[in-house]
Amino acid sequence: MIPISTTQKILKIILGSFLLLAGISHLSWARQEFLAQVPNWVPLNQDLVVILSGIVEILLGLSLILLKRYRIELGWIVALFFVAVFPGNISQYVNRIDAFGLNSDLSRLIRLFFQPVLIIWALWSTGAWKSFRNHKRLK
Numbered sequence: 423m424i425p426i427s428t429t430q431k432i433l434k435i436i437l438g439s440f441l442l443l444a445g446i447s448h449l450s451w452a453r454q455e456f457l458a459q460v461p462n463w464v465p466l467n468q469d470l471v472v473i474l475s476g477i478v479e480i481l482l483g484l485s486l487i488l489l490k491r492y493r494i495e496l497g498w499i500v501a502l503f504f505v506a507v508f509p510g511n512i513s514q515y516v517n518r519i520d521a522f523g524l525n526s527d528l529s530r531l532i533r534l535f536f537q538p539v540l541i542i543w544a545l546w547s548t549g550a551w552k553s554f555r556n557h558k559r560l561k
Contacts, residue, residue: 423494424556426549434493434547437540438486441479441500448476458521459510478503486548497548501541508537 426434448456453472460468482503485496514521515530524530545551 423491424549424553426493426547430547430549433543435487437500437543437547438483440483441486442483445476445479445481445483448472448479452522455521458519459507459514461509461513462517475507493548494550494553497545497550500544500548501550504537504540504544511537 447453453469456472456476457468460471464471482496482500485492486500489496511530511534513519514524515527515534518527518530524533542551545554
């Protein structure tokens with residue numbers, strides 16, 4: 423297993439904490455806000471999508487914090503999760519839906535640029551990207 427720095431460990435725990443908090447908020451105080459991000463084309467009940475994605479975020483957050491043995495795999499899984507929920511952010515922008523204090527086209531547009539940051543954060547803080555590069559180099 424590729425070692426990670428103290429900074430990476432701290433940022434991995436912070437990311438896990440953010441996911442845990444976001445997941446809990448899906449199931450409680452921010453439920454309506456998250457409903458605004460579920461695209462209309464999703465073929466499931468919107469409330470069910472919010473509940474299921476909240477549960478996934480809780481599990482991912484706890485896993486990042488507690489499961490050191492699987493951190494590289496978790497880095498990829500968390501990055502893919504951020505890719506999977508990105509259409510909700512796009513939908514919020516395209517449909518001009520106010521939620522989470524994003525009540526202008528500019529603020530919703532700026533929000534779109536944070537998703538790649540989250541993906542990079544997940545891959546870097548877990549060592550997943552370095553592991554991929556090292557594996558690729560060995561071939």
